[in-house]
Amino acid sequence: MDLEMIRRPRRLRKNQVLRKMVRETRVDKSSLVYPMFVIEGTNIKEEIPSMAGQFRYSVDRMEEKLIELSDAGVPGVMLFGIPASKDEVGSGAYAQDGVVQRAFCKAKEACPDLYRIGDVCLCEYTSHGHCGLLRGQEVDNDGTLELLAKTALSQAQAGADMVAPSDMMDGRVAAIRRRLDQEGYADIPIMSYAVKFASSFYGPFRDAAGSAPAFGDRKSYQMDYHNRREAWKEALLDAEEGADILMVKPAMAYGDLIREIRDRTNLPLAAYSVSGEYSMVKAAAQAGILDETKVLCEMAVSAYRAGADIYITYFAKELAECMDRGIIG
Numbered sequence: 001m002d003l004e005m006i007r008r009p010r011r012l013r014k015n016q017v018l019r020k021m022v023r024e025t026r027v028d029k030s031s032l033v034y035p036m037f038v039i040e041g042t043n044i045k046e047e048i049p050s051m052a053g054q055f056r057y058s059v060d061r062m063e064e065k066l067i068e069l070s071d072a073g074v075p076g077v078m079l080f081g082i083p084a085s086k087d088e089v090g091s092g093a094y095a096q097d098g099v100v101q102r103a104f105c106k107a108k109e110a111c112p113d114l115y116r117i118g119d120v121c122l123c124e125y126t127s128h129g130h131c132g133l134l135r136g137q138e139v140d141n142d143g144t145l146e147l148l149a150k151t152a153l154s155q156a157q158a159g160a161d162m163v164a165p166s167d168m169m170d171g172r173v174a175a176i177r178r179r180l181d182q183e184g185y186a187d188i189p190i191m192s193y194a195v196k197f198a199s200s201f202y203g204p205f206r207d208a209a210g211s212a213p214a215f216g217d218r219k220s221y222q223m224d225y226h227n228r229r230e231a232w233k234e235a236l237l238d239a240e241e242g243a244d245i246l247m248v249k250p251a252m253a254y255g256d257l258i259r260e261i262r263d264r265t266n267l268p269l270a271a272y273s274v275s276g277e278y279s280m281v282k283a284a285a286q287a288g289i290l291d292e293t294k295v296l297c298e299m300a301v302s303a304y305r306a307g308a309d310i311y312i313t314y315f316a317k318e319l320a321e322c323m324d325r326g327i328i329g
């Protein structure tokens with residue numbers, strides 16, 4: 001058959017050198033953040049049953065993990081605290097000697113070059129598991145803002161380099177910015193979980209942190225996953241309130257929104273590949289169904305391709321290794 005074909009996309013896929021040369025998405029380790037759980041107590045390193053290969057560390061045991069991350073070239077860590085006891089008002093979240101505050105001090109001393117981000121939320125610290133103060137069965141938005149601002153401030157005072165509110169209360173970015181500025185922390189950036197959905201992909205995290213709501217769900221504050229316009233509404237609002245970095249969460253099923261926010265704002269954008277994404281890959285790999293390394297690479301590149309600048313993932317160390325080995329890059 002005499003077929004005249006001038007355009008042949010396959011020409012550029014002929015070998016690895018050429019494929020890499022024309023690659024459209026380039027990734028590197030400087031964009032990785034590892035989420036880490038720190039628990040009250042001593043000499044604890046316990047595996048999280050729903051997240052094979054992930055551990056809760058007590059403050060005195062966290063150093064080994066920090067060094068491992070730093071040696072692998074992962075530049076940032078995001079800390080989540082699990083207190084010994086919880087109460088109605090989540091006082092452990094903003095206690096000066098709270099578990100996460102002590103963890104920031106420890107991280108700063110043990111591994112000063114690792115960039116330290118604080119997740120700001122009350123749900124790990126409240127007895128009812130909701131992300132804010134309750135008034136009856138409702139989460140009280142405005143009453144919660146003061147506590148979030150206090151939490152962010154206490155983390156900055158303890159040595160956090162950046163704070164990341166994940167509670168989804170309206171107005172929290174402005175409240176946190178104001179408080180940090182008043183107290184002399186104008187240089188601490190806010191990475192806002194701006195586009196955060198009420199997602200079942202957080203299941204393993206809630207197990208890890210014991211933070212599942214005791215009643216109801218988070219749908220009155222986290223977003224409805226049917227919505228796309230609302231994602232820009234949230235992102236633009238947080239940008240106006242002073243967010244320095246925006247986040248879309250989860251990552252894997254939300255690539256369209258990563259792209260959407262990338263195109264509509266000029267702020268750096270983070271994507272959080274959440275616990276359920278991690279645990280699904282682990283379970284499938286353990287069952288011999290998927291190739292873990294190849295799948296985690298593909299998931300990460302999809303987030304970057306969608307427009308993420310920062311990728312928050314429990315696979316941060318593995319990804320750094322994959323980048324070193326040139327599997328992705």
Ligand code: PBG
Nearest residue numbers: 121123166201202205274275276
């Ligand atoms: C706290 C918070 C959650 C996650 C990050 N910050 C849990 C939630 O909103 O229920 C989820 C992270 C993950 O699943 O890996 N509000």
